[in-house]
Amino acid sequence: MSTAAISDTAALPKVKLDLLPILLVPGLMLLALPFVGSFSTWVTLTVAALAMGMMIFLMASGLTLVFGLMDVLNFGHGVFISFGAYMSLVALGPLAGWVESPNIWLNIGVLLACILVAMVVTGALGWAFERVVIRPVYGQHLKQILITMGGMIVAEQMIHVIWGASPIPLRLPEGLRGAIVIGDAAMEKYRVIAVVVGLTVFGAMYLVLNRTKIGLLIRAGVENAEMVEALGYKIRRLFVGVFIAGSALAGLGGVLWAFYRQTLTAGMGMEVNVLIFIVIIIGGLGSVGGCFTGALLVALVANYTGFLAPKLALGSSILLMVLILLWRPQGLYPVAKR
Amino acid sequence: MSDLLRLEGVHTHIAQYHILHGVDFAVPKGQLTMLLGRNGAGKTTTLRTIMGLWQASQGRVVFDGQDITKTATPEIAQSGIAYVPENMGIFADLTVRENMLLAAREGEIDMARLKWIFGLFPALERFWLLAAGSLSGGQKQMLAIARAIVEPRALLLIDEPTKGLAPAIIMNMIQAFKELKSTGATILLVEQNFLAAKLLGDNVAVMDDGRIVHTGAMAELAEDKSLQQKLLGLSMDAHQ
Numbered sequence: 001m002s003t004a005a006i007s008d009t010a011a012l013p014k015v016k017l018d019l020l021p022i023l024l025v026p027g028l029m030l031l032a033l034p035f036v037g038s039f040s041t042w043v044t045l046t047v048a049a050l051a052m053g054m055m056i057f058l059m060a061s062g063l064t065l066v067f068g069l070m071d072v073l074n075f076g077h078g079v080f081i082s083f084g085a086y087m088s089l090v091a092l093g094p095l096a097g098w099v100e101s102p103n104i105w106l107n108i109g110v111l112l113a114c115i116l117v118a119m120v121v122t123g124a125l126g127w128a129f130e131r132v133v134i135r136p137v138y139g140q141h142l143k144q145i146l147i148t149m150g151g152m153i154v155a156e157q158m159i160h161v162i163w164g165a166s167p168i169p170l171r172l173p174e175g176l177r178g179a180i181v182i183g184d185a186a187m188e189k190y191r192v193i194a195v196v197v198g199l200t201v202f203g204a205m206y207l208v209l210n211r212t213k214i215g216l217l218i219r220a221g222v223e224n225a226e227m228v229e230a231l232g233y234k235i236r237r238l239f240v241g242v243f244i245a246g247s248a249l250a251g252l253g254g255v256l257w258a259f260y261r262q263t264l265t266a267g268m269g270m271e272v273n274v275l276i277f278i279v280i281i282i283g284g285l286g287s288v289g290g291c292f293t294g295a296l297l298v299a300l301v302a303n304y305t306g307f308l309a310p311k312l313a314l315g316s317s318i319l320l321m322v323l324i325l326l327w328r329p330q331g332l333y334p335v336a337k338r
Numbered sequence: 339m340s341d342l343l344r345l346e347g348v349h350t351h352i353a354q355y356h357i358l359h360g361v362d363f364a365v366p367k368g369q370l371t372m373l374l375g376r377n378g379a380g381k382t383t384t385l386r387t388i389m390g391l392w393q394a395s396q397g398r399v400v401f402d403g404q405d406i407t408k409t410a411t412p413e414i415a416q417s418g419i420a421y422v423p424e425n426m427g428i429f430a431d432l433t434v435r436e437n438m439l440l441a442a443r444e445g446e447i448d449m450a451r452l453k454w455i456f457g458l459f460p461a462l463e464r465f466w467l468l469a470a471g472s473l474s475g476g477q478k479q480m481l482a483i484a485r486a487i488v489e490p491r492a493l494l495l496i497d498e499p500t501k502g503l504a505p506a507i508i509m510n511m512i513q514a515f516k517e518l519k520s521t522g523a524t525i526l527l528v529e530q531n532f533l534a535a536k537l538l539g540d541n542v543a544v545m546d547d548g549r550i551v552h553t554g555a556m557a558e559l560a561e562d563k564s565l566q567q568k569l570l571g572l573s574m575d576a577h578q
Binding site for chain 2: 213216217223224231232235
């Protein structure tokens with residue numbers, strides 16, 4: 001083949017690495033240190049915040065992709081968190097002996113079993129939810145809000161029917177209780193585990209999104225779903241896959257959240273829903289990196305204000321959202337939309 | 339020459355608006371057909387209807403002997419039609435390489451073909467690992483076309499590729515299309531730049547108000563100033 005070259009003398013565009021939002025996380029930590037005063041208290045607060053942030057990220061990451069990919073507002077996302085949490089009960093049934101065992105590996109095995117059962121069940125629930133609740137209302141935002149909220153109320157009542165309306169206490173496995181003490185600083189073992197699980201999932205999501213064809217399709221679909229279809233890919237099938245994965249991740253977050261609170265209530269998903277929406281708005285709708293950064297910022301701000309100014313703690317997330325949207329109206333890491 | 343694509347009495351509605359009013363024309367195999375017309379004549383709607391992005395409410399779209407009127411967009415693309423929309427449709431957050439990889443449905447990009455594409459559009463090789471969003475308008479257009487030809491496709495639908503480009507880049511783009519034509523590609527090109535239309539087109543279909551009002555050889559229209567005035571409101575010379 002001969003060539004007809006198109007000349008282009010334009011300079012190489014500069015690659016802009018937008019590190020400012022992620023640098024806010026360590027910046028906020030360091031800023032809080034002199035206000036908290038005691039280094040050991042600061043470490044305890046920071047580790048607790050990171051654990052909470054990771055759990056929020058796990059619960060929110062699926063929702064942000066679902067919104068980005070198909071423009072679907074799923075206000076019923078809390079369903080998967082609550083069901084995931086209650087699946088811990090199901091998994092703990094036959095493994096009750098392992099919970100009180102002094103063997104740390106059996107304790108971790110219990111946690112992994114809970115996570116596995118929760119992810120499988122909430123993934124299946126997500127598939128059914130997409131088919132029955134979401135599919136009839138594609139492209140209709142108002143109906144999506146109404147029907148998904150309705151779906152969540154129905155699911156909450158189903159939990160009441162199956163497990164009763166009273167809160168159910170949930171015991172942490174023996175080896176995961178207590179704290180690791182380094183110097184004067186105490187870090188709860190379970191929170192450290194939550195940080196490790198959160199980082200592992202974030203790393204796995206990063207690899208899938210950036211190193212695989214499926215990930216490439218998801219990132220492209222979040223930007224311009226129509227063009228992905230015009231290239232020959234079935235975006236609906238991809239969306240169902242992402243919805244199932246997002247529901248399973250919410251289930252995983254639900255298990256971690258349940259052991260963190262050590263109590264199960266049917267409304268725990270709905271309670272955390274508001275926080276999740278704040279996180280995905282702060283992060284930039286459709287952005288996994290933004291969701292991760294947003295979750296950490298929300299948790300850090302909530303924990304520090306809870307310690308320094310408890311009366312402000314309740315509204316700290318909203319205040320953070322307002323400040324960030326004033327700075328970046330599309331969120332920390334906005335996705336380029338067509 | 340047999341027709342690769344044929345539209346028979348195609349009507350398209352977008353919400354309550356009736357945009358196409360019985361479009362009839364054909365795209366012969368191995369030729370470049372220009373689709374001309376004033377703004378709002380229905381050219382983009384015609385391409386989107388062929389791609390299944392908007393459904394025809396009446397009539398038939400026949401591609402390679404198959405009725406694709408009700409076929410879903412991904413299947414239409416898989417059957418061998420590549421589409422470059424007016425807004426180029428590049429993925430700004432993805433790198434040039436990732437944009438090209440997505441278009442290569444076979445999995446890997448054929449290196450010999452990629453070398454040929456780099457010959458057509460050298461900028462893409464330079465900016466291979468950069469985010470597509472950081473490219474200039476002309477470079478984005480090059481990427482959009484390169485993506486459409488990363489694998490051999492039976493038919494290319496291209497919507498206003500020279501829109502908003504500098505004259506020097508337009509001339510180079512015309513050269514690239516000539517090169518593409520010489521490979522035997524079948525192309526349906528929507529264009530407002532009449533110089534590009536005159537230099538590239540084998541055939542022409544002119545639209546007005548959602549209908550085809552003229553079909554024939556491009557050379558005939560290029561020669562006939564009164565016909566240009568009648569169909570397009572202006573002569574091609576005024577647009578060179």
